Amino acid sequence: MTAANKPETRRRWVRWAALGAGVAGLSALTACGRPSLSDGKLSSRSLNLEEYFDGRTVAYGQFEDRFGTVRRRFVVDITGEWDGEKLTLTEDFRYSDGTTEQRIWTLTKTGEDTWEGAADGVQGVARGEERGDTFNWAYTIDLPVPRGGTMRVSFDDWMWLLEDGRLLNKAYMSRFGVTLGEVTIFFEKK
Template sequence: MSLLFSTLLFGTILALFIIWFCSVKLGFLSQDPDHYAHQGTEFDIRERLCGDMICEGVIYGPFGRVNTRFVAHMHAKWKGNIGHMTESFSYDNGDTLERVWDLKVNSNDGLIEATAPDIIGTGRGKQSGSGVRLCYNIKLPKSAGSYVLNTVDWLYLMENGTIIN
């Protein structure tokens, strides 16, 4: 019985390790902004996220299905490396959300700092080549359960100027 238990325990631990390794090293989370350093058009958020913009998107649930669709009207302005962006979201269930970002870009290395009232702490990111990554913890409103989501936002600049998020 002890040998069987040890074998099952070892097998379970090995399986969990393999799942973890694959998700970290082979999946979405393994992306790094430097992977895009020499690909496509250079993505500088100070130039591309400027003025009035409209964004349409979806939010996926934990099982990969679309939970929510939204349209966001955004406006961003920059003074040197300091930016201010407002977002007005309208969701398919009738909910709305306003967010105001304060952004700072380091010209030397492309590092980004971002704050907003519903962001816990400071979001951190990097722009490199045609890609931008921003990581932050967002506190959802009470109507959405007040959960805190660990968010990784990727933006990709396409050759025609379209930004995919």
């Protein structure tokens, strides 16, 4: 290596180190303030997905980017069928821009409080756990984007059973470990 190339090589290493430090810092920030299954319970209710989602449910939601701007709103009509082993959820989305989408989930109960699931676009297996009135669900999915095509994102999805057949859902969406935004959904049994 010539003397002229050494400073350029050093600058490249400094840039890569700075980029790595920035990504590590963002990753650390995205982990702050998230729920945990070990958080104290605020009610004596128990969420059982197979009971809650068996039948018809309507959900109202929105996507908010990481800067707090609401980017998209939607309504979802959900039909659930529990056969004693698998829960099938047919989700029909209607977005505020007039577009529609259907996603069909097949969830399998793998233990007393654990679940695995699959749907079109999901990479690998979605995994979830119920604890008291809370359910945590994690998966990576290729989501359709409004301008066409798909984008691969990861969800850290949290649900809390409220009163009178209501369920609150907050999902943290990330890509390459960097938070893109949050999806907030309010479910009602019909």
